[in-house]
Amino acid sequence: MALSFIINSVAVYFVNTYHAILDESMIGNVFNTDYAEATGFFSMKLVWYIILLGIIPSIYIFKAKIIHGTWKRFLTTSSVALLFILILIFANASNWLWIDKNSKVLGGLAMPWSYSVNAARYNIHEHQKNKKEILLPDATIADNEKSIIVLVIGESARRQNFSLYGYERNTNPLLSKIPNLFTFVATSDATYTTASVKSMLDYKSTRDLYELLPNYLYRSGVEVIWRTTNWGEPPIHIKNYETQKELVANCQGDRCKYEEVLLTGLKEEILASDKSKVLVVLHTSTSHGPQYSKKYPPQFETFKPVCNSVELGECSHQELINAYDNTIVYTDYFLSQVIENLKALTHYHSAMLYVSDHGESLGENNLYMHGVPLSIAPKEQYEIPFIVWVSDGSKELKPNKELSQHHVFHSVLNFLGIQSPIYNETMNIFREK
Secondary structure, X not given: OHHHHHHHHHHHHHHHHHOOOOOHHHHHHHHOOOHHHHHOOOOHHXXXXXXXXXXXXXXXXXXXXXXXXXXXXXXXXXXXXXXXXXXXXXXXXXXXXXHHHOHHHHHOOOOXXXXXXXXXXXXXXXXXXXXXXXXXXXOEEOOOOOEEEEEEEEOOOOHHHOXXXXXXXXXXXXXXXXXOEEEEEEEOOOOOHHHHHHHHHOOOOOOOOEOOHHXXXXXXXXXXXXXXXXXXXXXXXXXXXXXXXXXXXXXXXXXXXXXXXXXXXXXXXXXXXXXXXXXXXXXXXXXXOOOHXXXXXXXXXXXXXXXXXXXXXXXXXXXXXXXXXXXXXXXXXXXXXXHXXXXXXXXXXXXXXXXXXXXXXXXXXXXEEOOOOXXXXXXXXXXXXXXXXXOOOOOEEOOOOEEEOOHHHHHHHHHOOEEOOOOOHHHOOEEOO
């Protein structure tokens, strides 16, 4: 406790003086600083913080008389305290979504949670970056035919709100008019991003860290481009990994704040490659709540009025649905632009796969967003779209009805003409013409 008070005093000093948020990235800065930089922050104000908020409470802690009570009293006191905490939690249920949205900031201000938990997170993630995957058997490229496939990973897109799947609202006005576009029924392997994205990139259902699709293809000589506006991705070990921040630097216009930033200079980057096989992964964040109305440009606000609050329970169900449906309308536009970009690459056989990571609850059964354990999750959180487009003259599709996220791995291998001992034809959606 004394040590916590002393560290707390230093942390609170930096929060109050520099308005620092002690999240994982800030803790990373602490671990990566040097002596000269650290001593540059020294001041008498810091000393007073340590004395008043650290040392004096520590002296009191050591001088305090410890009363050793009975187990009965301990259990009674603990039970009453736990009950009181639970009452407070449920009394503030209306604020859960706000807390969820601001959890990173709140966690970065709560002592000693901020530096203790985020220090652990930082070290775990640093360890994961260096964690060796279980390598898959070597793969070979079977031909020199120029082929490109784009995997668009959707975020929180539930199948039932796509008009391509029978939704009464026209949320897919553009995709519905595009030839060679196919839809399949699919379910996600999880209701949260980290696990479901890993499932898409795994060659089989497993909790082990096998070599993931982009890493495997990159090692096998395929040009791999990963662009993201999202997070929660498994370890990606490729050369061309580009975040939203990096892409915005080369983008102009208001739409750079939205998913379209992922298409900035993409054709040029593809054409600059000397590889005949190309995989592009676009990891989007379009339908992630709670601020659905902030996830699309104003001109895509097709359905009105919309919910603008982070406390989704305060909005009417219709306002919430309107805002969410507008994210699907924007997804429709974004995917149509991906297809137009592929059509412009006339020297390539091309295809696009759009698969959402998981679904989303919009107030059904008083549930919002996602993350309910899959075993008890409502269908809204795991029924996802699986949309495929292929260029003229490339490949046809098998008459599948239901797919899983694991179909992605083997379908990409097939389309790009990659031969591998772990290839599973039954998990491939394509067939030769």
